[in-house]
Amino acid sequence: MRTPAIFIEHLHKSYGDLVAVDDLSLEIQRGEFFGLLGPNGAGKTTTINAIVGLVKPTSGHITVLGLDAVRDYRRVHRLVGIAFQELILDGSFLNVREILVYQAGYFGIPPRRARAKADELLERFGLWEKRSARVQELSGGQKRRLVLAKALIHDPEIVILDEPTAGADVEMRLQLWEMLQQLHAQGKTILLTTHYLEEAERLCQRVGILHHGRLVSLGSPEELARERGQAHLEDVFLELIRSEQA
Amino acid sequence: MIGFLTLSKREVVRFLKDAIDTIAPPTISVILFLLIFGVGLGSRLGDVHGVPYIQFMTPGLLLLAIVRNAFLNPAYSLFQSRWYGNIADFLVSPLSAEQIALAVLLGGVARGMIVGALVLAAAWLVTGVSVAQPTWALGYALAVAVAFAGLGCIVGLWTRGWEGVGAIDTFVLDPLVMLGGVFYSLDMVRGVPIIEPLSALNPFTYITEGFRAAMLGGAEAHVLIGLVLTLALGTICIGAALVLFRVGYHLKA
Numbered sequence: 001m002r003t004p005a006i007f008i009e010h011l012h013k014s015y016g017d018l019v020a021v022d023d024l025s026l027e028i029q030r031g032e033f034f035g036l037l038g039p040n041g042a043g044k045t046t047t048i049n050a051i052v053g054l055v056k057p058t059s060g061h062i063t064v065l066g067l068d069a070v071r072d073y074r075r076v077h078r079l080v081g082i083a084f085q086e087l088i089l090d091g092s093f094l095n096v097r098e099i100l101v102y103q104a105g106y107f108g109i110p111p112r113r114a115r116a117k118a119d120e121l122l123e124r125f126g127l128w129e130k131r132s133a134r135v136q137e138l139s140g141g142q143k144r145r146l147v148l149a150k151a152l153i154h155d156p157e158i159v160i161l162d163e164p165t166a167g168a169d170v171e172m173r174l175q176l177w178e179m180l181q182q183l184h185a186q187g188k189t190i191l192l193t194t195h196y197l198e199e200a201e202r203l204c205q206r207v208g209i210l211h212h213g214r215l216v217s218l219g220s221p222e223e224l225a226r227e228r229g230q231a232h233l234e235d236v237f238l239e240l241i242r243s244e245q246a
Numbered sequence: 247m248i249g250f251l252t253l254s255k256r257e258v259v260r261f262l263k264d265a266i267d268t269i270a271p272p273t274i275s276v277i278l279f280l281l282i283f284g285v286g287l288g289s290r291l292g293d294v295h296g297v298p299y300i301q302f303m304t305p306g307l308l309l310l311a312i313v314r315n316a317f318l319n320p321a322y323s324l325f326q327s328r329w330y331g332n333i334a335d336f337l338v339s340p341l342s343a344e345q346i347a348l349a350v351l352l353g354g355v356a357r358g359m360i361v362g363a364l365v366l367a368a369a370w371l372v373t374g375v376s377v378a379q380p381t382w383a384l385g386y387a388l389a390v391a392v393a394f395a396g397l398g399c400i401v402g403l404w405t406r407g408w409e410g411v412g413a414i415d416t417f418v419l420d421p422l423v424m425l426g427g428v429f430y431s432l433d434m435v436r437g438v439p440i441i442e443p444l445s446a447l448n449p450f451t452y453i454t455e456g457f458r459a460a461m462l463g464g465a466e467a468h469v470l471i472g473l474v475l476t477l478a479l480g481t482i483c484i485g486a487a488l489v490l491f492r493v494g495y496h497l498k499a
């Protein structure tokens with residue numbers, strides 16, 4: 001069997017009394033488009049932040065293409081590009097293009113290639129006109145695209161997106177979906193978190209549903225709907241969440 | 247290496263682009279000191295240890311500028327990156343925790359040394375002060391910058407608000423340096439209540455005396471004692487900063 005892209009084994013994370021992730025085990029295959037679903041506070045962000053080492057697991061462990069996420073964090077970071085839920089940009093003194101050029105530098109890309117790569121991404125994400133702008137001058141959608149471009153600066157094999165379409169309007173959502181499908185078609189492994197069920201249904205080959213930090217369901221959107229005798233993932237989701245609460 | 251250089255460059259560009267707020271104020275305030283004490287009151291104050299008071303004071307002012315700037319840069323830069331969240335950009339890159347720590351440290355050293363060089367140039371213009379042992383003085387200044395940049399890294403990770411950095415600056419650094427022989431030497435305050443014991447207990451007094459000796463040409467023993475103290479302080483601060491970065495103190499949830 002091929003090494004999974006992301007392998008999570010008995011991941012457990014608590015903050016004091018609060019259990020954010022509860023014994024999560026999950027395998028995401030290479031080239032897969034995987035969706036992590038769940039209502040707010042389900043533990044999605046905690047899980048993906050643990051993959052890139054921003055969250056220290058209370059117990060359990062994670063490997064990325066066979067590399068230990070804690071011990072081998074530097075090699076893992078080369079393989080993973082992550083777009084955070086919050087639109088975090090180093091914009092206090094860098095302009096749009098510089099943000100990408102510096103980010104490329106942190107990943108060890110030499111200056112000339114860094115600038116070329118930044119320009120390529122600025123074009124691709126419709127930000128070329130804004131290359132000299134400050135972050136504060138960007139619209140929400142433009143910031144979102146810049147965050148995405150930043151995640152792709154080092155051509156990562158695995159792309160992780162935390163609620164990439166939160167707050168996006170319809171047109172932008174469609175644009176983003178197309179970009180993500182293109183990335184997937186290029187062979188990238190994609191892990192996406194969302195609470196838009198339609199998004200998961202449209203894009204994801206498999207989804208896992210988290211609730212109170214526990215994985216309550218796992219499979220393809222069609223499978224999950226069929227198993228539960230529902231027409232849509234949304235109905236499966238609501239049923240699961242209600243039965244959990246009952 | 248490219249990653250480390252890029253982050254180091256960021257740390258330097260960050261304060262250079264904001265030179266009006268980072269480089270200018272400390273330089274100008276020292277120039278004012280020099281003008282008042284050098285040109286203004288200089289002739290009335292007489293000599294101290296065989297040099298005009300203004301020349302006696304210059305190494306202390308220079309050290310003060312280096313200490314504060316080397317400290318403030320990493321402290322504010324780190325806290326700013328934590329506050330806005332962009333520290334995650336470095337943390338998810340292939341940079342090691344140690345590389346991040348050292349790049350931030352380097353930014354502080356650069357700012358301390360740049361302000362120090364400007365202050366020295368101003369002092370030379372105003373008072374004609376020259377450096378007796380340039381190599382020792384430069385090495386000494388570098389060691390001081392590294393030590394206090396290390397302290398700045400610790401404070402930048404530790405603080406939970408902007409005011410934390412200011413508080414350390416006002417309540418720790420300022421008294422330490424002001425009561426640390428910037429304006430007087432230990433034998434000038436013999437028998438003065440409060441000031442003498444505080445100054446004698448303050449390690450910074452010996453750091454200043456050593457630097458003064460290196461700059462103005464004084465007892466070699468002073469230079470060595472001060473340098474050893476500085477290196478000890480530096481080792482402790484950098485060691486602690488590296489440990490904090492490695493465990494992800496206030497960086498990882």
Ligand SMILES: Nc1ncnc2c1ncn2[C@@H]1O[C@H](COP(=O)(O)OP(=O)(O)O)[C@@H](O)[C@H]1O
Pocket residue numbers: 015018019020038039040041042043044045046047499
């Ligand atoms: N740094 C933290 N300290 C304390 N609690 C946290 C922290 N981060 C997340 N939590 C809590 O952990 C739970 C899961 O959060 P999160 O992973 O952000 O959920 P999601 O991304 O699915 O909305 C929530 O109850 C949240 O309040």
Ligand SMILES: [Mg+2]
Pocket residue numbers: 044045046085162163
């Ligand atoms: Mg979240």
